[in-house]
Amino acid sequence: MKEKKVTLSQIVVAHVPTILKTSELGSCIAITLFDKQKKIGALGHILLPHEDTGNKKTLSNSGKFADSAIKKMVTKMQKAGCDLKQIRAKIIGGAMFFRSSGTADKNPENASIGRENVKTAKIILKQFGIPVIALDVGGDFGRRIEFDTDTGKVIVVTTKNGRKEI
Numbered sequence: 001m002k003e004k005k006v007t008l009s010q011i012v013v014a015h016v017p018t019i020l021k022t023s024e025l026g027s028c029i030a031i032t033l034f035d036k037q038k039k040i041g042a043l044g045h046i047l048l049p050h051e052d053t054g055n056k057k058t059l060s061n062s063g064k065f066a067d068s069a070i071k072k073m074v075t076k077m078q079k080a081g082c083d084l085k086q087i088r089a090k091i092i093g094g095a096m097f098f099r100s101s102g103t104a105d106k107n108p109e110n111a112s113i114g115r116e117n118v119k120t121a122k123i124i125l126k127q128f129g130i131p132v133i134a135l136d137v138g139g140d141f142g143r144r145i146e147f148d149t150d151t152g153k154v155i156v157v158t159t160k161n162g163r164k165e166i
Helices: 066-079 113-128
Strands: 002-006 011-014 018-022 029-035 040-046 087-093 132-137 144-148 154-158 162-165
Touching: 002 011, 002 040, 011 018, 011 066, 018 040, 029 066, 029 113, 029 144, 040 066, 040 144, 066 113, 087 113, 087 154, 113 132
Parallel strands: 002 018, 087 132
Antiparallel strands: 011 040, 018 144, 029 040, 029 087, 144 154, 154 162
């Protein structure tokens, strides 16, 4: 089966069976969208919760932000013939890391980016009526994922918990 690496701020929609993989997710999140009937899957590797619409630089990279990336993913899936009622989502990542001294990052903005990414993703998906059928979020450890666009299965890999399917 074909494999494709999905890098930071990238969105990939696979029309043929493909294993879509991310690099390590820290506070970033991965969103998978899957239409079981069409066997079409999308993966977004998202950095931040909200796009700054006043900043022209961010508008050219809408895969970077949860709010605009999910909209773009849904649009691409609809253009590929997917019905919104058939799409299901999974959210992975959104960790909060600790400093080596064992104390949490004192900047509340940094500490909450992962949590805000997850919250924003849930809100946008709900607006589209797309159910979130699995979550593997939070914690103080990174993850990477392997998303099989033929089956919709997502394997989450961590050094802390090994491999598991969600």
